[in-house]
Amino acid sequence: MNLQLVLDSIVAVCLICGALMSLAAAVGLLRFPDLMSRMHSATKPQVLGLLLMLTAIAIQLRSWSLVPLLVIAWIFQLLTSPVSAHMVGRSGYRTKHRHEELLKIDDLDQVVEAAAQYRAGEYRRAAEAGEKAEEAAAEQQDIALPDRDGPPENARFDDDESRH
Amino acid sequence: MMQIVLVVVSVILSLAAAGAIYRMARGPSLLDRVLAADVLLAIIAAGLATDMAINRHLENLMLMVALSVIGFIGSVTVARFVSDKR
Known part of the structure; x- marks a missing residue:
């Protein structure tokens, strides 16, 4: 069992898990009843999926000088996606895109x-x-x-x- | 082994993109469509990242950052100007 095989397996697992995050988001988009719960599923590939994909790139390319670039790319997504989700959720609330009967607390x-x-x-x-x-x-x-x-x-x- | 991973990831991402496009076409309101477009952008970024990881290059990294900027600006703009009356 050599190092190459172990690293390749880790890369494979990261890639497939990252792709499964995207699939989970799509299933959530199709199955959930209203905008708020769809937003919950939509954030999965944006944050965790991207993290797994970038980890796979870092392991596959194996150079330390690359790590800050990938961290910057991830942090950028991490800063922008909550802001856009906040705006979408806010205007969704204001335009009554919610099912009152599904909410426990408002x-x-x-x-x-x-x-x-x-x-x-x-x-x-x-x-x-x-x-x-x-x-x-x-x-x-x-x-x-x-x-x-x-x-x-x-x-x-x-x-x-x-x-x- | 990497070729098998590439095929599996491609199939999964294609299914996910099909789901997002279906929601974008069907979506009852404008905000649902915006959300589906955001997810579609995330799926495209995942595809670019898979390409970089399997073929060992870095040409798509700036494209991924640009994609996240586009998703941010697009969804914030549309959410800002959604009209109050449906």
Whole structure:
């Protein structure tokens, strides 16, 4: 049993496991019910699969000067894939790509609700301040303002509320 | 032995790519398609890495890094501009 054979076997195992990660991601994409669980399976080939593949390259080429390059390639993927997953998950949550009945805990719901209420309060304050300023200006110039149906922000806010 | 590994890995990666492409074509929403495209890019990177490991060269390394940049920019951009109303 020589060293060559052992290293070749390790390379083979790493390559096949890395490829199986990709297959697991594809199976997860096909079988899981909603976006969040599909995202869970999609990260497998991006991180662990890439690590196994790069390990196979390092063992096969056997040079130490190569290792920093491969580590940089892996760390780059490690930095970028959580950010893109965060963005996708965030916009998926905001556009209701989730099955409420499959969730045990929804921590983000309270935060989103509080933010919506805060924003609504801000809109209302801004609208009142705007009306007061307009009335004051009209009194100064002695011109009657035409009646209005309220600021357009109210309509958008009502729509927001109905969806919660 | 390396030839056998190459065949096995090719078959597995082809099946995985077929699954990702199916989800990309079928996907009920835009975000599902973006996610499937990300997985497809990861599968292509895995194929490039397999080529490098078995044929003992390093020509594809920069291509792999560029692929991860493309996946990052693409999915972040699409996720940023997904409209609020489906």
